[in-house]
Amino acid sequence: MxxxxxxxxxxxxxxxxxxxxxxxxxxxxxxxxxxxxxxxxxxxxxxxxxxxxxxxxxxxxxxxxxxxxxxxxxxxxxxxxxxxxxxxxxxxxxxxxxxxxxxxxxxxxxxxxxxxxxxxxxxxxxxxxxxxxxxxxxxxxxxxxxxxxxxxxxxxxxxxxxxxxxxxxxxxxxxxxxxxxxxxxxxxxxxxxxxxxxxxxxxxxxxxxxxxxxxxxxxxxxxxxxxxxxxxxxxxxxxxxxxxxxxxxxxxxxxxxxxxxxxxxxxxxxxxxxxxxxxxxxxxxxxxxxxxxxxxxxxxxxxxxxxxxxxxxxxxxxxxxxxxxxxxxxxxxxxxxxxxxxxxxxxxxxxxxxxxxxxxxxxxxxxxxxxxxxxxxxxxxxxxxxxxxxxxxxxxxxxxxxxxxxxxxxxxxxxxxxxxxxxxxxxxxxxxxxxxxxxxxxxxxxxxxxxxxxxxxxxxxxxxxxxxxxxxxxxxxxxxxxxxxxxxxxxxxxxxxxxxxxxxxxxxxxxxxxxxxxxxxxPFLAWDAPATSHSLTAREVMSSPVTCFSRIERVGTIVDVLSDTASKHNGFPIVSEFITSEVFLRRSVSSTVAVFVERTRLNQRRLMLKDFRDAYPRFPPIQSIHVSQDERECTMDLTEFMNPTPYTVPQETSLPRVFKLFRALGLRHLVVVNNENRVVGLVTRKDLARYRLGKHGLEELYLAQT
The missing domain is CATH 1.10.3080.10 (Clc chloride channel)
Structure with a gap:
């Protein structure tokens, strides 16, 4: 592994x-x-x-x-x-x-x-x-x-x-x-x-x-x-x-x-x-x-x-x-x-x-x-x-x-x-x-x-x-x-x-x-969150800051974001005036860009769900997609590809409630918002897996990054 x-x-x-x-x-x-x-x-x-x-x-x-x-x-x-x-x-x-x-x-x-x-x-x-x-x-x-x-x-x-x-x-x-x-x-x-x-x-x-x-x-x-x-x-x-x-x-x-x-x-x-x-x-x-x-x-x-x-x-x-x-x-x-x-x-x-x-x-x-x-x-x-x-x-x-x-x-x-x-x-x-x-x-x-x-x-x-x-x-x-x-x-x-x-x-x-x-x-998740973890909130466990997209986004901007290997997560909320309503995933974005470029060259812009199934499970990495300078200036409408109703939680939500929602629904990302419904972070599997109950109470594992 x-x-x-x-x-x-x-x-x-x-x-x-x-x-x-x-x-x-x-x-x-x-x-x-x-x-x-x-x-x-x-x-x-x-x-x-x-x-x-x-x-x-x-x-x-x-x-x-x-x-x-x-x-x-x-x-x-x-x-x-x-x-x-x-x-x-x-x-x-x-x-x-x-x-x-x-x-x-x-x-x-x-x-x-x-x-x-x-x-x-x-x-x-x-x-x-x-x-x-x-x-x-x-x-x-x-x-x-x-x-x-x-x-x-x-x-x-x-x-x-x-x-x-x-x-x-x-x-x-x-x-x-x-x-x-x-x-x-x-x-x-x-x-x-x-x-x-x-x-x-x-x-x-x-x-x-x-x-x-x-x-x-x-x-x-x-x-x-x-x-x-x-x-x-x-x-x-x-x-x-x-x-x-x-x-x-x-x-x-x-x-x-x-x-x-x-x-x-x-x-x-x-x-x-x-x-x-x-x-x-x-x-x-x-x-x-x-x-x-x-x-x-x-x-x-x-x-x-x-x-x-x-x-x-x-x-x-x-x-x-x-x-x-x-x-x-x-x-x-x-x-x-x-x-x-x-x-x-x-x-x-x-x-x-x-x-x-x-x-x-x-x-x-x-x-x-x-x-x-x-x-x-x-x-x-x-x-x-x-x-x-x-x-x-x-x-x-x-x-x-x-x-x-x-x-x-x-x-x-x-x-x-x-x-x-x-x-x-x-x-x-x-x-x-x-x-x-x-x-x-x-x-x-x-x-x-x-x-x-x-x-x-x-x-x-x-x-x-x-x-x-x-x-x-x-x-x-x-x-x-x-x-x-x-x-x-x-x-x-x-x-x-x-x-x-x-x-x-x-x-x-x-x-x-x-x-x-x-x-x-x-990052294996148990059935339940560690005991004595109710004092932790989503704000304390989430990953931040979050990279977001607009509904209408330049192809070059998307390619640059996906090429950034320093990103701590693979989910990108799509926001309008800082209000969250959708989430787009890295693998889906890469596949969308690849098919979008191909269809653009053939003057066919309409994508179908079959295009994603054909690429599954080995979605193309963004490094394998050649995008010309003219294509970088094109814009993509992400509306039809994004998840319009993502699960969100307030930043004051306790860790056990976040854990239960994440684990029971089989989520990959969970969006955290503040009182104004603005995106402040994402909860990922890694964020939840680093907490465990040790001999001296709740412990946080500090994991190295690449």
Whole structure:
């Protein structure tokens, strides 16, 4: 992401200028009905393509992981006989390193915005911040390639988180009916080429991504509500749910053929936690579960604290591309070297039963018919290890194995999140929590309460606690966990665990996504203004002085104002005798000047709303428009392009009222006037984002300017 001062806001409030009103008057009921049908078509296509994309990622990861496992296992089995494992470890390391390097190089040198899970960026986009390249086709391609390499490369990552970003990109591309990356326009869905419509489809795409990742369509809708959407209505809810259901169905359908059971729809998501046959729990276990939630909150706070300082170190010292790739390569080597050393000394041998087959079982130094549980946990993909921790019978892991696995994986996952690779934190968090949760269950069982202390059940609660402690979500995670396990019985304890983890974690700091949003200096607006901020007024927070235009303005004057990079805002009130009534935006002005000059040369001065849609979203910068000296002396009538009814507030309005109006309506600028209705300032997103509630009360962040 770019620094705060170079980011722009999105226009989530429709500008009701003359062009907009003229087009609306020409709309017939049949056209409006076709537009509504088109919205459902776009959501359906979004769900279908997101599910298809998830299937592609899943099958490629399965094939490559299986090939890597078979290759490594054949070497290990051969070398354990004569006691030489060094060559096996080198082979394992080189395979992982090759995949990680490929993914890191693609992200670092071709599209850095594809790094990480993409959830913080999508949250910012839906909040109203224009993050460069966040929903580009190029970003999607690098994202998919990068996450495949990261997972197969053995990093402590998951492919589920990036699916949310991928679904959002798919929705953004389909809804515009073109791809600006390939400069291809299909001339469909042109009506949706504006920020308001695009935002709603991105919300649906994010929900479809969650649904494809976890097989949780309801959880996907709630995720967009809890974490992203800045606007909500009943029809949008239905369309999002429709996209989520189509996404789950598509992935389920294609995976059924992959597993040789065509048409048997029993694989709804990329990760399936499996059915918990014994879904019962005792009433007196609830306090234990809540204590586990507190542990998850503490561990999550520690995880976020370490990752915070690690990210600061990266920002300061590892900001060059080749250094970022080098760090990713180092993480790949350490991620296999440290576990391999622990595996070498591990003697946790378990019987390889026929009833419950162990995926990718590794014998190591164990007798025939047995496997090393520590080696199997690290060699498998994270999803397979989670299912094993949930469903393997009691005694499948000894306590020492679970302890060392938790300890090592905690630091590996913390280090990995933030690398220049495409990767998510959902699955590593679940795996980490499942390990220490099963450890607690095993300890309780050893204390003589094995009748009800099922280790798999405690692994599930630990997974929920750890994930909640790191990302601090409650409502959507509860539903996702319930849908993924297929057992609503666990709904109440999971909810209590997540709430406890959030309360404890919030006491020590913020969630992981919020931390990274702030570290990237994004002006993210919460739902409400900071507490104790009623004493601040619009006059104290606004940007001033304000550059204004007249209704009839010289082209040269407009070009000079737009070329002034020192301007603190991109909105320009149009005033008449210092009385405000309209607002014009920088992007609209640039596009208007460009089309005006072109039409002037062709003796055609009439502009249409279609001209702005054709330029959306990459409006031409004023520097790219050549204006001759004669054209500079021409005048433009801005009446038909300006917003004739902008929102205004008196300068004595309190900050919470300004914040509520700005946030709820999705504004980009808010005009501040004095008692004589004269323009005295503009409130921008940056003006509101710089205030926060700190340890010593209300704090103002002093942000650097370019």
């Amino acid at each position: 770019k620094p705060l001062f170079s980011l722009e806001s999105l226009d989530y409030d429709n500008i009701e200028n003359q062009l907009f009103l003229e087009e609306e008057e020409q709309m017939s009921p049949m056209f409006l009905q076709c537009v509504e049908i088109s919205r459902w078509v776009v959501c359906g296509l979004t769900g279908f393509l997101t599910g298809l994309l998830a299937f592609f990622v899943n099958i490629v990861v399965e094939i490559l992981s299986s090939y890597k496992y078979q290759t490594v296992k054949s070497y290990i089995d051969g070398f354990t006989e004569d006691g030489r494992l060094c060559a096996s470890m080198m082979l394992w390391t080189m395979l992982n390193l090759a995949f990680v390097l490929a993914g890191a190089l693609a992200v670092a040198f071709f599209e850095p915005i594809a790094a990480g899970s993409g959830i913080p960026q999508i949250k910012c986009y839906l909040n109203g911040v224009k993050i460069p390249h966040v929903v580009r086709l190029k970003t999607l391609v690098i994202k998919v390639f990068g996450v495949i390499c990261s997972v197969v490369g053995g990093l402590a990552v998951g492919k589920e988180g990036p699916m949310i970003h991928s679904g959002a990109v798919v929705a953004a591309g389909i809804s515009q009916g073109r791809t600006t990356s390939l400069k291809k326009d299909f001339r469909i869905f042109e009506y949706f080429r504006r920020d308001t419509e695009k935002r709603d489809f991105v919300s649906a795409g994010a929900a479809a991504g969650v649904s494809a990742a976890f097989g949780a369509p309801v959880g996907g809708v709630l995720f967009s509500l809890e974490e992203g959407a800045s606007f909500w209505n009943q029809m949008l809810t239905w369309r999002m749910f429709f996209a989520s259901m189509i996404s789950t169905f598509t992935l389920n359908f294609f995976r059924s053929f992959r597993h040789g059971k065509g048409g048997e729809l029993s694989n709804p998501g990329l990760i399936n936690f499996g059915q918990f046959e014994n879904g019962a729990y005792k009433l007196y276990e609830i306090p234990i579960f809540m204590c586990m939630g507190a542990v998850g909150g503490l561990l999550g706070a520690g995880f976020n604290f370490l990752n915070y300082w690690l990210t600061i170190f990266r920002i300061r010292y590892i900001h060059r591309s080749f250094l970022q790739v080098t760090e990713a390569a180092l993480a790949a080597v350490v991620s296999i070297t440290v576990p391999f050393m622990l595996i070498y000394w591990s003697d946790d041998c378990q019987t390889l039963g026929e009833e419950q087959a162990v995926e990718h079982a590794l014998q190591m130094f164990c007798p025939d018919g047995e496997y090393n549980s520590f080696a199997t946990a690290f060699l498998n993909t994270p999803e397979s290890s989670i299912r094993s921790l949930f469903h393997r019978p009691p005694g499948s892991y000894n306590s020492l194995t679970l302890f060392f696995f938790t300890f090592v994986y905690f630091f590996l996952a913390c280090w990995t999140y933030g690398l220049t690779v495409s990767a998510g934190v959902f699955i590593p968090s679940l795996l980490l929590g499942a390990a220490w949760g099963r450890l607690i269950g095993s300890l309780l069982a050893n204390c003589g309460v094995s009748i009800w202390a099922d280790p798999g059940k405690y692994a599930l609660m630990g997974a929920a606690a750890q994930l909640g402690g790191i990302v601090r979500m409650t409502l959507s995670l509860t539903v996702i966990m319930v849908e993924a396990t297929g057992n609503v019985t666990y709904g109440l304890p999971i909810m209590l665990v997540l709430m406890t983890a959030k309360i404890v974690g919030d006491y020590f700091g913020e969630g992981l996504y919020d931390i990274h949003i702030k570290l990237q200096s994004v």
